[in-house]
Amino acid sequence: MNILEIKNLKTQFHVLDGVAHAVNNVSLSMEKGEVLGVVGESGSGKSVTALSLMGLVRPPGRVVSGEILFDGTDLRTLSEKQMQDVRGNRISMIFQEPMTSLNPLLKIRDQISEMVMRHNSISKKDSYDYCVEMLGKVQIPYPEKRAKEYPHQLSGGMRQRIMIAMALSCNPEILIADEPTTALDVTIQAQVIDLMLNLKEQYDTGILMITHDLGVIAEIAQKVVVMYAGQVVETGTVYEIFDNPKHPYTKALLDSVPKLGKRSKAERKRLREIKGIVPDLFTLGAHCNFYERCPDADEACKRIIPDLIEYENGSSVRCIKFQGRNA
Amino acid sequence: MTLYVVKRLLQFIPTIFCISLMMFVILNVLPGDATTMSGGMKRQLDAKTAENMKKQLGLDKPLHIRYLHYIKGLVKGDLGKSYLRSESVNDLIAQRLKPTIQVSLAALLIAVGFGIPLGFVSALKQGTWMDTLSMVGAVSGVSIPQFWLGLILMYVFSLLLGWLPPQGYGGGSLVNLIMPAFTLGVGYMALIARTTRAAVIEVLSEDYIRTARSKGLSEWIVNRRHVFGNTMILILTTVGLQFGSLVGQTVIIEKLFSWPGIGSLLVDSIFQRDIPVTQGCVLVIIGVFLIVNLVIDLMYVIIDPRIQYK
Ligand SMILES: Nc1ncnc2c1ncn2[C@@H]1O[C@H](COP(=O)(O)OP(=O)(O)OP(=O)(O)O)[C@@H](O)[C@H]1O
Ligand code: SF4
Ligand SMILES: [Mg+2]
Numbered sequence: 001m002n003i004l005e006i007k008n009l010k011t012q013f014h015v016l017d018g019v020a021h022a023v024n025n026v027s028l029s030m031e032k033g034e035v036l037g038v039v040g041e042s043g044s045g046k047s048v049t050a051l052s053l054m055g056l057v058r059p060p061g062r063v064v065s066g067e068i069l070f071d072g073t074d075l076r077t078l079s080e081k082q083m084q085d086v087r088g089n090r091i092s093m094i095f096q097e098p099m100t101s102l103n104p105l106l107k108i109r110d111q112i113s114e115m116v117m118r119h120n121s122i123s124k125k126d127s128y129d130y131c132v133e134m135l136g137k138v139q140i141p142y143p144e145k146r147a148k149e150y151p152h153q154l155s156g157g158m159r160q161r162i163m164i165a166m167a168l169s170c171n172p173e174i175l176i177a178d179e180p181t182t183a184l185d186v187t188i189q190a191q192v193i194d195l196m197l198n199l200k201e202q203y204d205t206g207i208l209m210i211t212h213d214l215g216v217i218a219e220i221a222q223k224v225v226v227m228y229a230g231q232v233v234e235t236g237t238v239y240e241i242f243d244n245p246k247h248p249y250t251k252a253l254l255d256s257v258p259k260l261g262k263r264s265k266a267e268r269k270r271l272r273e274i275k276g277i278v279p280d281l282f283t284l285g286a287h288c289n290f291y292e293r294c295p296d297a298d299e300a301c302k303r304i305i306p307d308l309i310e311y312e313n314g315s316s317v318r319c320i321k322f323q324g325r326n327a
Numbered sequence: 328m329t330l331y332v333v334k335r336l337l338q339f340i341p342t343i344f345c346i347s348l349m350m351f352v353i354l355n356v357l358p359g360d361a362t363t364m365s366g367g368m369k370r371q372l373d374a375k376t377a378e379n380m381k382k383q384l385g386l387d388k389p390l391h392i393r394y395l396h397y398i399k400g401l402v403k404g405d406l407g408k409s410y411l412r413s414e415s416v417n418d419l420i421a422q423r424l425k426p427t428i429q430v431s432l433a434a435l436l437i438a439v440g441f442g443i444p445l446g447f448v449s450a451l452k453q454g455t456w457m458d459t460l461s462m463v464g465a466v467s468g469v470s471i472p473q474f475w476l477g478l479i480l481m482y483v484f485s486l487l488l489g490w491l492p493p494q495g496y497g498g499g500s501l502v503n504l505i506m507p508a509f510t511l512g513v514g515y516m517a518l519i520a521r522t523t524r525a526a527v528i529e530v531l532s533e534d535y536i537r538t539a540r541s542k543g544l545s546e547w548i549v550n551r552r553h554v555f556g557n558t559m560i561l562i563l564t565t566v567g568l569q570f571g572s573l574v575g576q577t578v579i580i581e582k583l584f585s586w587p588g589i590g591s592l593l594v595d596s597i598f599q600r601d602i603p604v605t606q607g608c609v610l611v612i613i614g615v616f617l618i619v620n621l622v623i624d625l626m627y628v629i630i631d632p633r634i635q636y637k
Contacts, residue, residue: 056537056540056541084545086543087542087543087544088541088542088543095538100534101538104632104633105560116541118542152633
């Protein structure tokens with residue numbers, strides 16, 4: 001059963017320059033306990049999709065339409081009060097910016113315990129003990145001591161682990177991890193990923209893993225959603241996406257990742273960013289969003305906005321050139 | 328911490344010294360002295376009397392000798408003798424300090440008590456009529472000249488309505504305090520309201536506020552536990568520095584409301600060229616300014632764990 005199903009979600013930002021279509025008709029689904037990877041270039045709407053799901057889009061942004069079915073209920077129909085009961089408790093989120101995501105004025109244990117106490121009937125003292133236990137679980141050394149410290153006394157990696165401990169402290173059904181490792185250095189990155197996987201096994205939490213890093217996706221995700229300019233352009237299992245990408249954008253994305261054993265000079269030349277820039281979200285044309293950068297584009301692509309076609313249960317592509325699984 | 332406070336207090340000494348020197352020179356080279364000026368008017372004394380008066384006050388001695396004499400007293404905490412009054416400057420200031428502190432603290436209370444909530448409401452209801460109303464109020468509050476505001480209040484509440492006494496200390500009774508404190512505090516309150524509004528808006532856009540919301544906390548709890556403290560850190564400096572200059576502004580208010588504080592003493596002494604009194608008043612006002620600054624720095628230590636003084 002799908003624990004999460006997002007249907008035709010649209011989120012826009014009304015700013016001075018006009019309306020930015022940050023999330024433009026996004027649909028995706030996630031099974032219980034599954035790791036769903038979301039990839040895409042900077043600005044493709046990954047974070048905004050996550051914030052929409054949490055009900056945390058603030059003005060000038062607004063979720064305009066769509067459904068967010070979580071365990072059968074549409075979160076968009078809930079009142080703010082009901083949504084608060086979901087946030088942190090059943091769906092929680094780790095943010096992209098570990099250095100600034102903790103309140104500088106409160107001790108670590110107070111920042112975790114306020115969440116635990118919000119969703120469980122537990123005394124302050126017990127919540128402190130629980131906080132120490134959680135810090136131990138995310139492998140923070142001397143958890144008793146660290147719990148009493150302030151964010152500025154901890155490194156970026158430790159703060160991110162604290163965010164993870166916090167996000168898992170109420171046993172959520174879905175954990176949204178928005179680039180949980182991007183701000184960290186490489187060795188710490190691997191540790192944090194391992195840690196999340198371990199905890200996932202332990203708690204059977206579904207993870208929505210947002211990242212630029214295809215390596216991370218390959219390592220932990222079962223399914224992948226590829227986003228481009230506020231839209232989903234391809235979905236599929238991790239094997240399908242990596243071994244047999246269908247959409248030209250997905251192919252280009254995979255091409256831009258170095259492969260072991262292909263480090264010759266010629267290969268290195270091919271290893272490049274995808275040419276061109278992400279289209280302006282204010283003035284999306286009446287044609288395929290990837291048209292300007294697509295190596296396979298032709299006249300037909302200029303006249304049509306391709307639909308996301310599901311060619312197999314759970315796998316879909318948004319490209320008019322794609323004719324079916326074996327085409 | 329104690330060490331830090333002691334260090335800061337010791338730093339006051341060179342500051343006070345420099346200011347006293349500067350002031351001494353400026354006041355003594357200005358044309359006119361106690362023998363030629365009184366109450367802002369030219370004084371007509373015959374040459375003989377003037378000469379005697381100068382001798383008596385020590386004004387016949389050269390400037391550096393006079394300064395050395397003054398500084399000797401200052402080290403002992405003696406601010407000298409008034410040229411025109413029988414009391415010592417220390418006694419004069421001791422009598423006048425309490426009313427000034429009263430009216431300043433009352434103004435602070437009004438400004439903080441109304442300014443901070445106003446700023447908060449305005450920021451949280453950003454773009455609504457409440458926001459517009461309070462900010463229009465704040466801009467007018469900052470722009471109204473105190474003297475004019477004082478006169479209007481006096482006219483309305485004393486002359487027309489007869490609710491409040493127009494002037495005087497009234498032995499320190501509350502009804503006498505209301506108008507001067509309000510007049511003094513209004514601009515300050517407006518400034519605090521605007522600063523608070525900007526600070527709250529800044530804090531609301533911080534990542535940790537989004538984190539707080541993601542925990543499922545209600546807006547009220549988010550504001551109380553996460554927005555408030557961080558806002559205070561942003562406005563503390565403004566609140567403090569302005570309080571310092573507010574003590575300076577008592578000069579106008581005290582004169583207007585015949586409030587027997589340091590400010591009105593200062594004005595009188597300037598008009599009478601009563602230099603020791605002028606110097607004493609200014610030094611006391613500066614001292615208050617320095618102490619307020621120190622208190623603010625200490626308050627940072629209390630609310631912000633990132634700041635530590637050793
Ligand atoms: N607060 C905001 N105000 C205005 N526009 C916004 C705001 N937040 C997001 N957007 C718009 O939404 C678009 C998508 O942003 P989003 O943060 O979702 O990108 P992302 O895929 O998470 O990128 P990154 O990988 O850099 O985190 C941005 O390009 C921007 O135009
Ligand atoms: S529709 Fe055309 S332009 Fe768009 S991705 Fe497919 S081939 Fe490229
Ligand atoms: Mg992002």
